[in-house]
Amino acid sequence: xxxxxxxxxxxxxxxxxxxxxxxxxxxxxxxxxxxxxxxxxxxxxxxxxxxxxxxxxxxxxxxxxxxxxxxxxxxxxxx
Amino acid sequence: xxxxxxxxxxxxxxxxxxxxxxxxxxxxxxxxxxxxxxxxxxxxxxxxxxxxxxxxxxxxxxxxxxxxxxxxxxxxxxx
Amino acid sequence: xxxxxxxxxxxxxxxxxxxxxxxxxxxxxxxxxxxxxxxxxxxxxxxxxxxxxxxxxxxxxxxxxxxxxxxxxxxxxxxxxxxxxxxxxxxxxxxxxxxxxxxxxxxxxxxxxxxxxxxxxxxxxxxxxxxxxxxxxxxxxxxxxxxx
Amino acid sequence: xxxxxxxxxxxxxxxxxxxxxxxxxxxxxxxxxxxxxxxxxxxxxxxxxxxxxxxxxxxxxxxxxxxxxxxxxxxxxxxxxxxxxxxxxxxxxxxxxxxxxxxxxxxxxxxxxxxxxxxxxxxxxxxxxxxxxxxxxxxxxxxxxxxx
Numbered sequence: 001x002x003x004x005x006x007x008x009x010x011x012x013x014x015x016x017x018x019x020x021x022x023x024x025x026x027x028x029x030x031x032x033x034x035x036x037x038x039x040x041x042x043x044x045x046x047x048x049x050x051x052x053x054x055x056x057x058x059x060x061x062x063x064x065x066x067x068x069x070x071x072x073x074x075x076x077x078x079x
Numbered sequence: 080x081x082x083x084x085x086x087x088x089x090x091x092x093x094x095x096x097x098x099x100x101x102x103x104x105x106x107x108x109x110x111x112x113x114x115x116x117x118x119x120x121x122x123x124x125x126x127x128x129x130x131x132x133x134x135x136x137x138x139x140x141x142x143x144x145x146x147x148x149x150x151x152x153x154x155x156x157x158x
Numbered sequence: 159x160x161x162x163x164x165x166x167x168x169x170x171x172x173x174x175x176x177x178x179x180x181x182x183x184x185x186x187x188x189x190x191x192x193x194x195x196x197x198x199x200x201x202x203x204x205x206x207x208x209x210x211x212x213x214x215x216x217x218x219x220x221x222x223x224x225x226x227x228x229x230x231x232x233x234x235x236x237x238x239x240x241x242x243x244x245x246x247x248x249x250x251x252x253x254x255x256x257x258x259x260x261x262x263x264x265x266x267x268x269x270x271x272x273x274x275x276x277x278x279x280x281x282x283x284x285x286x287x288x289x290x291x292x293x294x295x296x297x298x299x300x301x302x303x304x305x306x
Numbered sequence: 307x308x309x310x311x312x313x314x315x316x317x318x319x320x321x322x323x324x325x326x327x328x329x330x331x332x333x334x335x336x337x338x339x340x341x342x343x344x345x346x347x348x349x350x351x352x353x354x355x356x357x358x359x360x361x362x363x364x365x366x367x368x369x370x371x372x373x374x375x376x377x378x379x380x381x382x383x384x385x386x387x388x389x390x391x392x393x394x395x396x397x398x399x400x401x402x403x404x405x406x407x408x409x410x411x412x413x414x415x416x417x418x419x420x421x422x423x424x425x426x427x428x429x430x431x432x433x434x435x436x437x438x439x440x441x442x443x444x445x446x447x448x449x450x451x452x453x454x
Binding site for chain 1: 200217218219220222223226248259260280283284285286287288289290291292302303304305
């Protein structure tokens with residue numbers, strides 16, 4: 001059974017991948033997701049971004065639950 | 080020749096001496112002025128106040144120039 | 159019993175107007191235990207970049223996450239300082255140079271708590287809220303704002 | 307050439323209105339090198355005293371000395387922080403509970419200077435300006451305000 005995750009991209013990252021929303025097969029962990037994305041979107045090679053799973057900031061080895069909303073977050077620049 | 084000084088009283092001190100302006104013979108120093116005032120206005124015995132001569136804060140042993148404007152300043156409470 | 163607070167919207171479309179700020183200040187006149195208000199306002203600067211001069215910032219946010227985070231920050235600041243009130247407003251969309259994009263407002267019985275809480279709020283908002291500013295240049299291009 | 311600054315009036319009769327604050331904020335929209343404004347507002351509290359409840363504060367000042375001192379403080383703060391603007395307004399006469407009696411406003415390219423300057427200005431104004439508050443009570447009496 002394929003697991004789908006819902007990606008949301010923001011700011012400079014949305015610009016680099018050309019879309020703000022994307023569905024992907026679940027690669028398992030955030031680290032694996034980062035590799036998948038950098039392979040598919042070469043513009044991301046030099047880009048800095050973090051992840052949130054279901055709106056919580058998480059690091060690379062975090063597992064991605066089925067159906068999760070995963071956000072790609074460039075450095076915050078509010079205010 | 081009598082030297083006159085011009086006293087200005089503010090806040091609680093003006094209230095205690097019953098006036099905001101007063102002319103006095105120059106007692107020489109601020110310390111002497113304090114004694115003169117406390118003698119003349121017993122309500123000042125327990126009151127805390129400082130002095131300004133011509134708008135500059137000064138301590139007790141400062142000499143009072145002829146014709147000076149001497150202010151009696153209770154603790155500041157602006158804001 | 160403590161008042162239970164729930165997340166509230168902090169986002170406003172476009173610039174924050176001085177009149178909205180006046181209204182917010184006036185709303186506190188009935189709270190007669192307040193002795194001091196501290197306010198921070200962020201204003202869009204006409205920075206010179208190598209690529210051109212900034213004429214506006216276009217703000218976007220991961221809104222749901224930002225509101226959850228803002229609520230968490232609010233609660234932490236309320237727990238740390240004896241505040242009467244706290245308000246946060248951040249712009250979304252385009253804010254032109256010279257216009258206001260952030261309004262942080264704290265009130266307390268004594269000034270020190272209001273001031274310290276306001277400073278800390280501003281730092282946390284800038285560091286922790288998923289909000290991004292796209293700096294629009296007079297050359298038609300843009301650069302992404304970087305917080306220092 | 308540096309602009310030569312001269313003492314200016316900081317006193318306003320009665321309460322400071324939120325509209326005057328909005329106007330002052332709006333006046334800065336043309337200064338496009340400003341990135342942050344810090345504002346402190348003092349509001350009259352309905353304190354309970356043994357002698358009664360505060361309903362207003364009646365402010366008096368040694369005005370000439372206060373203006374000289376305010377100018378000296380302004381110059382010192384301008385020398386210490388990279389500020390674009392600084393404004394100080396203090397009430398004289400009666401200000402009712404819930405109304406505003408002090409408005410301190412600093413602006414800078416970056417937020418930290420505006421905030422630190424504003425905090426320091428408020429402390430110095432309270433400690434160094436010859437201004438006195440007579441707290442008018444609901445019992446018709448009064449007590450003299452004490453700054454802590």
